[in-house]
Amino acid sequence: MSWMMCARISQGKASLLARAHKTTRSSPHLSSFYHSTSSSTTKLLRSSSDTMARFSPQQQSRPVHATPFLNHSTTPSDANYDTANPSYIRKYLRTYGLTPPRSESYETQKTRCLAQLGLKNTSIEKFLYLQNLRKNNVHLFYRMVTDHLRELTPLIYTPVVGEACQRWSEIYQAPEGMYISWEDRGNLAAVIANWPQPNVEITCITDGSRILGLGDLGINGMGIPIGKLALYTACAGIRPEATLPLTLDLGTSNKTLREDPLYMGSRRDKISAEEEKDFLDELMAALTERWPGIVIQFEDFKNPFPALERYRDTYTCFNDDIQGTGAVILGGVINAVKRSGLPCKDHRAVFFGAGSAGVGVAKQIVDFFVREGMTEDDARSCFYLVDTKGLVTADRGDKLADHKVYFARKDNNGEQYKTLEDVVEHVKPTILMGLSTIGGVFTPELLRKMADWNTTPIIFPLSNPSSKSECDFESAVVNTDGRCLFASGSPFPTHTFTNAAGETRTYYPGQGNNMYVFPGIGLGSILSKAVRVTDSMIYASGEALSKALNAEEIERGLLYPDITRIREVSVVVTRNVIRAAQADEVDRETGLRNMTDSDLDNWIKARMYDPHTEVRSLEREVGHLLSSLGSLSPLLNGSPTEEKNAKL
Ligand SMILES: NC(=O)C1=CN([C@@H]2O[C@H](COP(=O)(O)OP(=O)(O)OC[C@H]3O[C@@H](n4cnc5c(N)ncnc54)[C@H](O)[C@@H]3O)[C@@H](O)[C@H]2O)C=CC1
Numbered sequence: 214m215s216w217m218m219c220a221r222i223s224q225g226k227a228s229l230l231a232r233a234h235k236t237t238r239s240s241p242h243l244s245s246f247y248h249s250t251s252s253s254t255t256k257l258l259r260s261s262s263d264t265m266a267r268f269s270p271q272q273q274s275r276p277v278h279a280t281p282f283l284n285h286s287t288t289p290s291d292a293n294y295d296t297a298n299p300s301y302i303r304k305y306l307r308t309y310g311l312t313p314p315r316s317e318s319y320e321t322q323k324t325r326c327l328a329q330l331g332l333k334n335t336s337i338e339k340f341l342y343l344q345n346l347r348k349n350n351v352h353l354f355y356r357m358v359t360d361h362l363r364e365l366t367p368l369i370y371t372p373v374v375g376e377a378c379q380r381w382s383e384i385y386q387a388p389e390g391m392y393i394s395w396e397d398r399g400n401l402a403a404v405i406a407n408w409p410q411p412n413v414e415i416t417c418i419t420d421g422s423r424i425l426g427l428g429d430l431g432i433n434g435m436g437i438p439i440g441k442l443a444l445y446t447a448c449a450g451i452r453p454e455a456t457l458p459l460t461l462d463l464g465t466s467n468k469t470l471r472e473d474p475l476y477m478g479s480r481r482d483k484i485s486a487e488e489e490k491d492f493l494d495e496l497m498a499a500l501t502e503r504w505p506g507i508v509i510q511f512e513d514f515k516n517p518f519p520a521l522e523r524y525r526d527t528y529t530c531f532n533d534d535i536q537g538t539g540a541v542i543l544g545g546v547i548n549a550v551k552r553s554g555l556p557c558k559d560h561r562a563v564f565f566g567a568g569s570a571g572v573g574v575a576k577q578i579v580d581f582f583v584r585e586g587m588t589e590d591d592a593r594s595c596f597y598l599v600d601t602k603g604l605v606t607a608d609r610g611d612k613l614a615d616h617k618v619y620f621a622r623k624d625n626n627g628e629q630y631k632t633l634e635d636v637v638e639h640v641k642p643t644i645l646m647g648l649s650t651i652g653g654v655f656t657p658e659l660l661r662k663m664a665d666w667n668t669t670p671i672i673f674p675l676s677n678p679s680s681k682s683e684c685d686f687e688s689a690v691v692n693t694d695g696r697c698l699f700a701s702g703s704p705f706p707t708h709t710f711t712n713a714a715g716e717t718r719t720y721y722p723g724q725g726n727n728m729y730v731f732p733g734i735g736l737g738s739i740l741s742k743a744v745r746v747t748d749s750m751i752y753a754s755g756e757a758l759s760k761a762l763n764a765e766e767i768e769r770g771l772l773y774p775d776i777t778r779i780r781e782v783s784v785v786v787t788r789n790v791i792r793a794a795q796a797d798e799v800d801r802e803t804g805l806r807n808m809t810d811s812d813l814d815n816w817i818k819a820r821m822y823d824p825h826t827e828v829r830s831l832e833r834e835v836g837h838l839l840s841s842l843g844s845l846s847p848l849l850n851g852s853p854t855e856e857k858n859a860k861l
């Protein structure tokens with residue numbers, strides 16, 4: 214059968230199944246499925262064993278993290294060649310003799326890796342080293358990352374991933390993730406069929422059109438889905454082989470890239486919004502046809518609002534920049550507002566940047582103010598959004614993008630405030646948020662004004678990477694006499710400072726980055742088998758985060774938990790996301806409803822991939838298998854413990 218024919222058949226099936234999927238997913242109760250579809254569709258679906266299987270009770274209760282570990286062709290990287298594997302595993306895997314003889318302890322492996330990393334001079338060299346480690350020994354990579362989150366996260370995520378994306382086509386070494394092009398339209402299901410992993414649970418998709426604050430980077434944006442999904446694994450224990458980094462090659466508006474001979478994407482200009490809509494329709498159908506329970510995370514699209522509106526009720530999807538960012542900043546703001554001592558109604562927030570993140574965050578905080586007792590109108594009136602044209606007002610004279618209309622001010626008496634300085638003078642805010650992609654705009658003068666007006670000014674320069682941060686931590690501390698409540702999108706070092714009263718102390722910056730919530734939103738959606746990701750699930754993630762600080766972190770003045778505790782925090786976030794899914798009745802894993810919180814936490818933990826126990830569980834698995842096949846016992850050649858670190 215030809216490629217085209219395969220593709221056409223697959224496409225036809227895709228749209229049929231997508232329809233089935235939509236119908237089913239829109240109802241949380243599977244039993245209503247057959248009653249809510251037309252009889253002809255029902256007949257067709259009943260005749261498809263494929264479709265029946267996907268919604269069968271067995272399917273629903275399948276282990277969430279199936280482990281295709283022993284199959285060479287499906288491992289995400291060559292963990293089969295892990296130098297930690299004891300010899301009987303090497304023999305079982307037929308990798309015996311293909312690695313240096315000694316079966317190493319993790320400590321030895323780690324010592325070597327850290328020494329090699331230390332030999333790298335630049336951030337990009339370190340990024341590449343870690344990228345290769347992930348490909349060559351996935352468990353060792355995740356062991357290192359989970360053990361050294363503070364040091365390694367900046368190298369695999371923001372800020373270094375920003376530079377890696379800018380230079381992606383230059384530094385490219387080996388395939389990772391999946392690229393799908395506009396030219397593939399009509400054949401997307403067939404292309405997706407090429408992905409070698411059978412059990413994908415989550416994908417992160419970008420079209421590269423707004424990578425961090427760095428603009429349209431086209432397919433060079435691939436570093437972002439890879440980096441985000443690495444954090445899903447490191448922070449929430451979603452198995453590496455269950456993640457699919459996906460970059461759409463839909464052209465780029467970046468002329469420099471289009472003219473770069475090394476650029477690895479297509480040279481066309483960015484497709485139109487209408488074309489992108491059709492493409493995404495086919496993509497969503499194709500992804501859910503192959504992996505019915507897949508959670509789809511949209512990331513770094515220039516204008517992501519239409520897609521979120523279009524798919525949020527029919528697919529298990531969310532937009533990290535609008536919703537994940539909204540939730541993570543909600544978590545920090547809940548704590549900052551509490552710390553400020555002012556009631557919500559006395560806060561005035563100026564947002565520099567009124568894009569996906571700005572509006573997403575502002576809406577989430579409106580929700581918080583409403584839950585604290587304000588009316589929606591009163592809550593909304595606390596927000597002043599600023600874009601390239603100045604304060605967003607209803608009578609500014611330009612046609613406002615749909616997502617800005619909700620926050621357009623009507624109380625400006627015909628006056629327009631063109632610059633951030635004008636708006637800040639006019640509003641005298643208690644909260645200053647930066648989601649503008651413009652580094653350094655929170656000047657020392659601006660920060661000093663915030664300190665003059667407020668006892669504890671709330672300063673959140675959230676743009677990424679660090680070069681785009683609206684100010685750095687040191688400047689915020691120094692210019693507010695150490696009184697600011699601070700969080701930034703990318704990490705900053707601590708700062709030791711002597712304030713006007715002569716007290717010297719070390720100040721700790723918060724990292725208001727969606728990495729604190731998206732792993733838990735994703736894992737909660739997967740484990741609850743949510744048919745969609747509801748607003749309450751998103752809110753729950755931020756609220757849970759706000760409560761996750763321990764006494765020592767509160768004492769240190771943190772707004773977010775220490776990053777080294779992120780796996781622990783992700784369990785709490787995941788549990789709250791699951792509870793919200795249950796309250797909204799979008800959970801298909803209804804058996805979790807009756808669990809106590811502590812049982813649910815244990816249940817979640819038991820399903821989290823733990824790179825530290827991976828070799829052990831492989832040993833157990835193979836050990837059981839071999840001992841049940843007594844005739845193959847010569848492979849064992851002694852016990853695993855004897856072989857560990859034994860001289861062969
Ligand atoms: N900390 C975090 O977790 C997150 C941070 N971000 C960061 O937020 C930034 C914005 O992201 P999005 O909202 O998705 O982008 P976007 O492109 O949708 O929005 C950018 C906004 O900034 C405004 N802007 C740009 N230049 C300006 C200027 N010179 N003066 C005034 N306004 C200006 C634009 O008008 C627009 O309203 C990025 O740097 C991104 O990295 C985004 C998501 C999460």
Ligand SMILES: CC(=O)C(=O)O
Pocket residue numbers: 371424425426513533534676677702726727
């Ligand atoms: C963190 C993130 O999602 C962004 O900067 O776009």
Ligand SMILES: [Mg+2]
Pocket residue numbers: 425512513533534
């Ligand atoms: Mg993003």
